[in-house]
Amino acid sequence: MGRNVLPGRWTFQIMEEYDETYWQPFRDLEKQVRTQLTAGVPHLFESELKEKRRTQGHPAHAARPREDV
Numbered sequence: 835m836g837r838n839v840l841p842g843r844w845t846f847q848i849m850e851e852y853d854e855t856y857w858q859p860f861r862d863l864e865k866q867v868r869t870q871l872t873a874g875v876p877h878l879f880e881s882e883l884k885e886k887r888r889t890q891g892h893p894a895h896a897a898r899p900r901e902d903v
Contacts, residue, residue: 836844843851865874872878888895 839845840848868874868876875881885897888897
């Protein structure tokens with residue numbers, strides 16, 4: 835059952851406005867910076883850290899998840 839949680843706005847309208855006016859601009863900025871600094875690769879530092887810390891050949895330290903799971 836819907837209702838106004840803020841004057842004239844149901845929760846879906848609040849979330850849409852938040853996404854369009856606050857969250858999306860930050861997502862766009864992050865993507866622009868990532869493109870400039872890492873050629874668009876997300877989580878580059880974490881990926882490099884994982885590769886540095888994993889034990890070669892250890893089944894629980896695979897570089898990528900198994901395809902057959």
